[in-house]
Amino acid sequence: MALERLGEALRGIPPLQSSLLLLLCLLAAIHLGKLLLQHQQRRRFAARIICKKKSLKVLCMCTHFAFNDRYPKVQAKMQEEVDRIVGRDRLPCVEDQPHLPYIMAFLYESMRFSSFVPVTIPHATTTNTFIMGYLIPKDTVIFVNQWSVNHDPAKWSNPEDFDPTRFLDENGFINKDLTSSVMIFSLGKRRCIGEELSKVQLFLFTSILVHQCNFTANPNEDPKMDFTYGLTIKPKPFTLNVTLRDTMDLLDQAVQRLQAEKAASESQLSANA
Numbered sequence: 469m470a471l472e473r474l475g476e477a478l479r480g481i482p483p484l485q486s487s488l489l490l491l492l493c494l495l496a497a498i499h500l501g502k503l504l505l506q507h508q509q510r511r512r513f514a515a516r517i518i519c520k521k522k523s524l525k526v527l528c529m530c531t532h533f534a535f536n537d538r539y540p541k542v543q544a545k546m547q548e549e550v551d552r553i554v555g556r557d558r559l560p561c562v563e564d565q566p567h568l569p570y571i572m573a574f575l576y577e578s579m580r581f582s583s584f585v586p587v588t589i590p591h592a593t594t595t596n597t598f599i600m601g602y603l604i605p606k607d608t609v610i611f612v613n614q615w616s617v618n619h620d621p622a623k624w625s626n627p628e629d630f631d632p633t634r635f636l637d638e639n640g641f642i643n644k645d646l647t648s649s650v651m652i653f654s655l656g657k658r659r660c661i662g663e664e665l666s667k668v669q670l671f672l673f674t675s676i677l678v679h680q681c682n683f684t685a686n687p688n689e690d691p692k693m694d695f696t697y698g699l700t701i702k703p704k705p706f707t708l709n710v711t712l713r714d715t716m717d718l719l720d721q722a723v724q725r726l727q728a729e730k731a732a733s734e735s736q737l738s739a740n741a
């Protein structure tokens with residue numbers, strides 16, 4: 469019930485290119501690790517996470533699971549930040565984004581670390597081309613290796629560590645030079661046109677989820693995640709526990725507002741017809 473209501477509330481966020489978002493959501497869970505179920509006293513329900521597009525709204529809850537036994541405080545830090553900036557009386561909104569640097573750092577680190585689109589879609593050279601002295605002959609098929617860019621030790625210190633704070637400067641602000649070095653939307657003229665939209669949506673999903681829920685691993689499952697590798701990197705099915713942090717009031721209000729907006733726009737459309 470609560471999951472359905474949360475899904476309804478998140479439905480207000482415009483649809484994202486679903487398979488890519490799904491992958492990001494799930495691959496962020498690579499860090500789920502050996503979570504301890506310390507907060508189980510609260511009302512609890514289990515959400516079966518299956519890697520299918522139709523489960524996208526539930527799967528998006530995974531976006532903030534980037535904490536494991538080495539970084540058990542990531543979820544708590546995101547919740548501390550969102551509670552401090554947004555408070556508990558309303559849901560996070562787009563305008564909060566500049567004031568929630570840790571959550572943005574989490575998103576960038578999830579994209580960097582998972583590199584769930586490890587190589588871009590293929591392109592081809594239209595002429596003989598030289599890059600750093602190397603000849604790429606005309607009509608050569610080219611894939612950009614994003615995973616390599618995101619794990620280059622010359623650019624990233626300890627690239628195999630999941631550490632959102634690498635994107636924060638000494639004052640706790642987002643380091644934009646570093647975030648722009650994360651490559652998941654490709655580069656050049658044919659880079660993804662949905663980048664900015666995706667980042668806003670991912671911010672909303674993540675901030676609302678950590679504001680409303682606690683997530684813990686299923687202790688009966690091996691915390692090590694398995695993946696299938698191809699043009700994208702996909703995790704295999706896994707389960708997790710989701711606990712509401714407060715009441716359903718804010719989610720109910722969001723659903724009611726969305727329903728009212730939908731009804732108003734439908735009646736406007738029929739009035740114009």
Ligand code: HEM
Nearest residue numbers: 484485488489585588589652653654658659660661662666
């Ligand atoms: C997390 C979400 C997303 C990721 C990681 C992503 C990633 C990518 C990548 C790697 C490419 C290939 C670029 C290349 O040719 O080298 C691409 C292309 C593209 N993406 Fe996305 N994308 C995402 C979301 C979206 C969204 C929400 C939209 C639409 C609103 C979108 C629209 C497109 C389009 C139209 C192209 C083809 C661009 C072209 O060929 O000129 N993407 N995306």
